[in-house]
Amino acid sequence: MTSPLPEEILKMQGSYCGLHDEEWGFVKRVGRRGCMVVALCWTLWLSMLGSLTPGKGEEIPVVAYIGNAEPQILGIQVLDESAKPTNSIDPGSGFFLDILVRDNNTLADVARIRAILYSPSSSPGGANSEQDHYTFRWDSSGFANEGGVGSITVPQCSVPSDRTVAQGTWRFALKLSKNARQSAGWTILVRVEDEANLTQSSRALEVTSFVSLTIDASQITFSGSPGQVVAANQNPILVNYASNHIVNLACSCTQFIGVLDSHFVIDPSSFSVDDDPVHSQAQETGQAEVTLSTQRLDILVGLPIGTGSRNLYVFVSIPEPFLDQDYRGTMNFELSS
Ligand SMILES: [Ca+2]
Numbered sequence: 003m004t005s006p007l008p009e010e011i012l013k014m015q016g017s018y019c020g021l022h023d024e025e026w027g028f029v030k031r032v033g034r035r036g037c038m039v040v041a042l043c044w045t046l047w048l049s050m051l052g053s054l055t056p057g058k059g060e061e062i063p064v065v066a067y068i069g070n071a072e073p074q075i076l077g078i079q080v081l082d083e084s085a086k087p088t089n090s091i092d093p094g095s096g097f098f099l100d101i102l103v104r105d106n107n108t109l110a111d112v113a114r115i116r117a118i119l120y121s122p123s124s125s126p127g128g129a130n131s132e133q134d135h136y137t138f139r140w141d142s143s144g145f146a147n148e149g150g151v152g153s154i155t156v157p158q159c160s161v162p163s164d165r166t167v168a169q170g171t172w173r174f175a176l177k178l179s180k181n182a183r184q185s186a187g188w189t190i191l192v193r194v195e196d197e198a199n200l201t202q203s204s205r206a207l208e209v210t211s212f213v214s215l216t217i218d219a220s221q222i223t224f225s226g227s228p229g230q231v232v233a234a235n236q237n238p239i240l241v242n243y244a245s246n247h248i249v250n251l252a253c254s255c256t257q258f259i260g261v262l263d264s265h266f267v268i269d270p271s272s273f274s275v276d277d278d279p280v281h282s283q284a285q286e287t288g289q290a291e292v293t294l295s296t297q298r299l300d301i302l303v304g305l306p307i308g309t310g311s312r313n314l315y316v317f318v319s320i321p322e323p324f325l326d327q328d329y330r331g332t333m334n335f336e337l338s339s
Pocket residue numbers: 070071072073105106107108111112196197
């Protein structure tokens with residue numbers, strides 16, 4: 003036989019365990035077994051109380067591994083020399099390329115930006131050339147003309163002032179060559195690389211037309227007698243040209259009017275222009291000799307893109323009979339598509 007615990011002790015333990023009066027009555031009825039349950043409950047409660055005692059905690063080191071975020075290209079904007087947005091640029095003129103980049107593990111993670119500009123005659127991986135393909139770069143060493151054609155004005159380029167943030171703009175200050183191909187179908191391809199990823203985006207660009215023509219003779223003079231065909235005293239006349247599309251050299255001519263007696267004129271059809279020094283060849287050398295008109299006529303056809311120079315030879319067939327005096331008129335040379 004075992005002796006029951008004193009009722010006071012049982013009641014004290016029961017109240018610590020949160021027992022209500024009716025539950026306490028049950029404990030009394032079950033005797034010692036119930037007291038053991040109550041004692042266990044009390045011990046557990048005391049144990050919990052000990053674990054919550056201030057000054058008994060432990061510190062656990064926590065390491066947060068933040069993964070890389072792929073960079074994003076939020077915008078590619080072209081600005082003219084006045085920093086106004088545009089969709090077209092003039093070859094040989096400066097422009098800005100603004101690239102808005104986001105990287106959610108901060109812009110400090112952006113390692114390299116490439117801007118590739120290529121015409122419909124090239125491709126993203128095409129060879130760099132003044133006519134069709136340009137490559138510019140920014141990386142930790144700064145801005146560079148990676149393709150070696152066109153130009154980049156580094157002092158006018160810029161990077162985001164705060165690279166601890168997630169978003170900012172890189173500005174490239176660029177210039178394409180004057181013979182960059184005229185086309186509305188150019189592409190600006192931008193590639194942004196961080197420590198692990200490469201992302202790219204593109205937009206269209208138009209390169210406008212450009213032509214330039216100079217002639218080394220400020221005037222053309224002839225001297226001869228009626229009935230003769232004479233060459234200009236300046237032959238050959240050197241024509242220098244530049245163009246970013248295939249062009250023709252054309253010429254038109256006014257009447258040449260007598261200085262003393264304007265009743266005498268030499269018509270444009272008395273003049274001819276050729277690319278070789280022999281007038282009226284039986285078998286033509288090079289391009290055909292062209293008899294001039296007041297209308298614009300092509301003399302040299304299909305001049306290639308780029309810069310070049312060609313010789314021209316001008317002839318006049320002096321009418322007979324004809325008044326001996328000076329005659330003045332104008333020849334107009336121009337490049338046309
Ligand atoms: Ca990143």
